[in-house]
Amino acid sequence: MHIKEGLKERHTLSVTVTNEPGVLARIAGMFTARGYNIESLTVADITEDDSISRITIVTTGTPAVIEQVVAQLDRMVPVHKVTDLTLLGDHVERELALVKVSGTGDHRIEALRLAEVFRANVVDTTISSFVFEVTGASTKIDRFVELMKEIGLVEVARTGIVAMARGKEAV
Amino acid sequence: MPKEQSGANILVEALCDLGVEVIFGYPGGAVLPIYDVLFQQKRIRHILVRHEQAATHAAEGYARATGKPGVVLVTSGPGATNAITGITDALMDSIPMVVITGQVATHLIGSDAFQEADTVGITRHCTKHNYLVKSPETLGNVIHEAFHIATTGRPGPVVVDIPKDVQVATAPYTKPGTINHASYKPQVKGDIKLIEAAVEMLAAAERPILYTGGGIINSGPAASQILRELARVTGAPVTSTLMGLGAYPASGEAWLGMLGMHGTYEANWAMNQADLIVCLGARFDDRVTGRLDAFAPKAKKIHVDIDRSSMNKTVRVDLPIVGDVGHVMEDMVKVWKARQHTKADLSPWWQRIEEWRAKKSLSYPPSTTEIMPQAAVQALWNATHKKNPIITTEVGQHQMWAAQHFHFESPNKWLTSGGLGTMGYGLPAAIGAQLGNPNALVIDIAGEASIQMNIQELATATQYRLPVKIFILNNEYMGMVRQWQELTYSSRYSESYSDALPDFVKLGEAYGWKGIRIETPDQLESGIAEMLAYDGPVIVDCLVAKVANCFPMIPSGASHVEMILADDQVSGELDDEAKALV
Numbered sequence: 001m002h003i004k005e006g007l008k009e010r011h012t013l014s015v016t017v018t019n020e021p022g023v024l025a026r027i028a029g030m031f032t033a034r035g036y037n038i039e040s041l042t043v044a045d046i047t048e049d050d051s052i053s054r055i056t057i058v059t060t061g062t063p064a065v066i067e068q069v070v071a072q073l074d075r076m077v078p079v080h081k082v083t084d085l086t087l088l089g090d091h092v093e094r095e096l097a098l099v100k101v102s103g104t105g106d107h108r109i110e111a112l113r114l115a116e117v118f119r120a121n122v123v124d125t126t127i128s129s130f131v132f133e134v135t136g137a138s139t140k141i142d143r144f145v146e147l148m149k150e151i152g153l154v155e156v157a158r159t160g161i162v163a164m165a166r167g168k169e170a171v
Numbered sequence: 172m173p174k175e176q177s178g179a180n181i182l183v184e185a186l187c188d189l190g191v192e193v194i195f196g197y198p199g200g201a202v203l204p205i206y207d208v209l210f211q212q213k214r215i216r217h218i219l220v221r222h223e224q225a226a227t228h229a230a231e232g233y234a235r236a237t238g239k240p241g242v243v244l245v246t247s248g249p250g251a252t253n254a255i256t257g258i259t260d261a262l263m264d265s266i267p268m269v270v271i272t273g274q275v276a277t278h279l280i281g282s283d284a285f286q287e288a289d290t291v292g293i294t295r296h297c298t299k300h301n302y303l304v305k306s307p308e309t310l311g312n313v314i315h316e317a318f319h320i321a322t323t324g325r326p327g328p329v330v331v332d333i334p335k336d337v338q339v340a341t342a343p344y345t346k347p348g349t350i351n352h353a354s355y356k357p358q359v360k361g362d363i364k365l366i367e368a369a370v371e372m373l374a375a376a377e378r379p380i381l382y383t384g385g386g387i388i389n390s391g392p393a394a395s396q397i398l399r400e401l402a403r404v405t406g407a408p409v410t411s412t413l414m415g416l417g418a419y420p421a422s423g424e425a426w427l428g429m430l431g432m433h434g435t436y437e438a439n440w441a442m443n444q445a446d447l448i449v450c451l452g453a454r455f456d457d458r459v460t461g462r463l464d465a466f467a468p469k470a471k472k473i474h475v476d477i478d479r480s481s482m483n484k485t486v487r488v489d490l491p492i493v494g495d496v497g498h499v500m501e502d503m504v505k506v507w508k509a510r511q512h513t514k515a516d517l518s519p520w521w522q523r524i525e526e527w528r529a530k531k532s533l534s535y536p537p538s539t540t541e542i543m544p545q546a547a548v549q550a551l552w553n554a555t556h557k558k559n560p561i562i563t564t565e566v567g568q569h570q571m572w573a574a575q576h577f578h579f580e581s582p583n584k585w586l587t588s589g590g591l592g593t594m595g596y597g598l599p600a601a602i603g604a605q606l607g608n609p610n611a612l613v614i615d616i617a618g619e620a621s622i623q624m625n626i627q628e629l630a631t632a633t634q635y636r637l638p639v640k641i642f643i644l645n646n647e648y649m650g651m652v653r654q655w656q657e658l659t660y661s662s663r664y665s666e667s668y669s670d671a672l673p674d675f676v677k678l679g680e681a682y683g684w685k686g687i688r689i690e691t692p693d694q695l696e697s698g699i700a701e702m703l704a705y706d707g708p709v710i711v712d713c714l715v716a717k718v719a720n721c722f723p724m725i726p727s728g729a730s731h732v733e734m735i736l737a738d739d740q741v742s743g744e745l746d747d748e749a750k751a752l753v
Contacts, residue, residue: 001747018354021303026295033296064483071480077300077320080354 006062010039011086012093012163013070014171015055018078019045026076027055036061036069040095040160052080056162083171085163093163097141102129103152111151118144129154175341178307178333179204182271185314187214188346191242193233193606194218195226199246200286201273204338218606218635221627223250225599227257227328228588228625231266232600235586236561237607238391240267240322247273248286251332252293256593258328259297263590264414265389267326269317270294276336277305290332299327300355304334307342319350324357325478326389357477361494361502369449369473369490370506376447378469378520379407382430382459385414385589386452386476386496388582394497395582398451399423401500404507406514408524410438412453413574414589421578427524428533431459432725433571436532437524439723439731442467444523450474452496455486456590457752465730475499532723532736533575541716542692544569544644548576548616551642554699560612561586561604565597565621568650571721573616595624601639602632612640612703619645619712620669629682632708640702641710643675646717654720658735659727659750661743679710689713727752 017023024043031038039058046054059069066084073082085091099120101111104127111130115122120134134144138161145156165171176184182205186194195218198206209217220226223245230241241261245254251272261268275284291303300320302313310333317329373379381402387394395418402409402425409419410430419426428435430442439461442448448470453459455474460466463485472488474481475496482491492499535545548569562577563586564570570587579585586604588596597615605613615622622643632639652667676686685705689698689712702709723734728749 001751022291022295025292029295064487067483068480071482071484075325075478075480077352077355 008060008062009066009086010058010060011066011084012091012161013057013059013073014083014085014163015057015073016080016171017053017055018080019047019051019053020078023053023078024055026078027073030072030076031059031069034068034072036065042160042162056160058161081171083165085165085171088165090166091163092166093137093161094135095138095141095159095161096133096135097145097156097158098123099132099134099145099148099156100129100154101132101148101152102154104128107151111148114144114147114151120144173343173345175343177204177208177339177341178310179208179338181307181310181342181344182314182333182338183208183212183215184344185311185346186242189315189318190239191215194242194244195220195229195233195603196244197223197226197246197250199250199273201247201275201335202244202250202271202338204335205244205271205273205333217244218602218631220599220631222625223253224256224595225602225625225628225631227254227261227268227270228593228596228599229603229606229631230268231257231261231264231596232563232586232603233607234266234268234603235600236583236604238583239607240269240318241603243268243270245270245272246286247275247290248288250286251288251290255293255297256591258294258330260588260591260593260596261328262297262299264588265326265385266328267322268328269321270328270330272330272332273338274303274332274334277334278336280334290330294330297328298330299325301330301332303332304337307337307340310337310342311344312347315347316350316352319352320355324355358493359477359495359498361475361492361499363502365490365492366499366502367506369492370503370510370512372447372471372473372490373405373407373449373503374507374510374512374515376407376515377517378445379405379447379449379517380441380445381407381409381449381451382411382442382453383409383415383418383451384412384453387415387418390452390495390497392582394418394452394500397497397500397504400504404504404512404514406517407449408441408521410434410441412456412459412589413587415453416574416585417579417582420580422580429574431456432461433575433721433723435575436530436723436734436736437527439725439734440527441524442470443731445470448472450476450488451500452476454481455484457485460486461725462728462730467731530736532734535719535722538716539692542689542695542713544572544646544715544719545576546692547642547644547695547713547715548572550695550699551614551616552577554696554703555612555614558612559584560614561601561608563587563597563600563604563613563615565615565617565624566592566594567618567621568646568654568721569616569618569621569644571651572644577616594621598622598625598628598639598641599631601641602628602637605632605637605639606635614640614642617641617643618650619643619647619672619675620649623673626678629679629684629708629710633683636707638707640708642702643710643712644715645672645675645712646715646719647672648717651721653718657720659745675710675712684708684710687711
């Protein structure tokens with residue numbers, strides 16, 4: 001016997017939640033308990049009084065699974081609203097990465113040149129290293145990291161995706 | 172400014188404000204302050220169980236039989252972990268329950284202190300919601316919110332974990348007003364446009380069926396009444412899940428019996444051949460649908476449920492309506508009448524149903540030498556149904572026989588562990604039901620294996636003078652396991668024999684119960700009469716045919732129309748695909 005799987009889609013969800021202890025564990029736990037995937041998850045408080053956090057989740061699954069993910073999130077007590085940005089249509093997705101590169105001489109100059117092309121900022125430097133801050137779509141960051149491998153990539157830290165629908169309305 | 176009082180006092184005050192009359196619990200180090208407050212008051216009755224799991228099942232039984240939330244109080248660590256099974260059971264069967272757990276003092280949390288467990292972490296996966304209360308100032312509001320969440324929307328268990336220092340520290344408490352939760356707002360009324368569409372689909376259907384579930388019972392007695400009205404005006408046949416039995420009376424003319432794995436031939440064939448299925452407060456559980464790709468292939472499906480996540484979870488439906496099933500059915504009946512729909516001529520449909528019914532799928536081979544377990548349940552029904560008894564069960568063959576052969580006329584009379592299938596549920600649930608209904612006849616129909624899983628609760632019934640009855644269908648096997656082993660594993664009875672059984676009569680007597688043994692068919696009626704005549708708790712050890720199987724049965728991985736009706740159809744070995752299914 002072999003286990004079959006259906007065709008998967010990638011969806012970006014925006015979830016607003018009450019900022020209370022355990023809320024992230026609750027959401028992440030629901031994903032593992034029900035066998036859903038989390039490709040990326042970001043969370044931060046978005047209100048002045050620290051009352052509400054916005055979570056951006058990138059998940060993959062069949063359309064039926066994605067519908068369940070949204071419904072399961074929506075029924076959780078601290079969840080205010082769930083928006084499937086992918087289903088909604090046009091939206092922007094951005095990610096930030098810190099990329100540490102070491103090297104001297106030509107490698108150092110090439111690193112700076114590439115950073116300029118990618119509009120990456122230097123946020124730390126030593127005689128033999130840089131830390132770049134690069135923002136953009138995940139694919140852009142992938143490409144930047146890929147290029148830096150040839151120059152002297154040391155380590156990468158990425159935020160995961162934050163996303164927002166285009167246009168004047170809030171989710 | 173209201174006076175300051177201890178967290179423990181605040182808890183008890185809040186419970187009183189919420190109308191709590193009974194708590195099922197077990198004391199321990201981390202709840203001693205609460206127990207001290209309970210000792211000094213008379214408004215709430217505390218029922219001391221013998222194991223925390225039983226406290227949760229007793230609370231479930233109380234909740235299911237009364238419609239009120241069940242309340243549990245246990246200590247930290249093992250107290251909380253012992254309660255997990257019952258909490259999960261309540262989650263699966265949507266039972267309103269609030270579980271108060273003690274916790275080590277806040278400064279000790281995370282230090283692996285004595286009897287410390289991460290209760291909120293552990294119960295996050297098996298509660299509707301849970302709380303760790305870090306100050307007495309917030310305790311009152313949390314308790315009120317916990318009851319609000321447990322009892323509204325799709326009901327479920329809520330855990331409130333209270334560290335010992337929070338029980339001792341003081342704060343003012345005032346009863347909060349109406350709870351207006353920032354994010355939790357269950358949808359009660361269904362969208363009227365969708366309801367109108369549903370009514371039109373019902374009016375146009377030639378082969379409709381109402382597939383009802385536990386949601387109707389959770390909605391309250393009015394929902395059961397309106398279901399009867401909906402069935403009457405539409406003329407549609409009614410079937411029910413295990414959890415929904417009693418919502419529609421078994422004597423009603425539209426009744427087809429239970430559907431699903433051990434449902435009747437007519438109910439399952441009607442589901443398979445229907446052109447419209449109206450699912451009312453049920454959730455297309457795998458025990459109901461059988462093989463999904465062969466489930467109700469000809470039917471359009473309407474799904475009414477208060478939980479949006481139940482929609483399209485396993486079965487795609489044509490018309491999902493989110494709302495309380497009682498309210499939605501009421502609106503359906505209103506719209507039906509306002510549009511002057513009359514009962515369609517469903518006679519060809521009913522004729523087919525009668526043909527299926529003629530199979531008499533619940534019949535079983537009679538015996539004059541042995542007590543057939545089905546006959547025992549029928550005899551029990553004959554002797555008791557006029558008393559409108561509350562029936563609880565354990566889990567296994569006896570549970571299915573009880574569901575098939577004990578006929579329920581009203582809601583809140585049938586208490587069983589459906590979703591989780593928890594052996595050991597029945598006795599504590601009977602205790603909870605009896606406390607909520609002191610004058611009712613409460614019978615736990617049990618198996619000899621399941622009953623041993625919470626047998627210590629015999630003492631609880633004795634202590635509180637609860638006249639619950641246990642009726643054990645004793646076949647010396649974990650019968651359902653044995654049945655599956657016959658069907659799937661060529662009768663290799665791996666560990667399914669109940670060896671070294673206690674003498675249940677003497678065991679009962681040791682706990683202060685009356686014990687009765689029924690060994691032959693001619694003792695059945697008199698034994699039941701003796702049980703009913705005794706004004707106290709009775710345990711009946713009814714020795715039944717050892718290898719009887721529960722039919723009809725839809726085997727794993729089969730569709731509704733591949734039902735097995737009798738033993739001679741049981742094959743030896745199933746393929747891997749079927750073996751992999753539960």
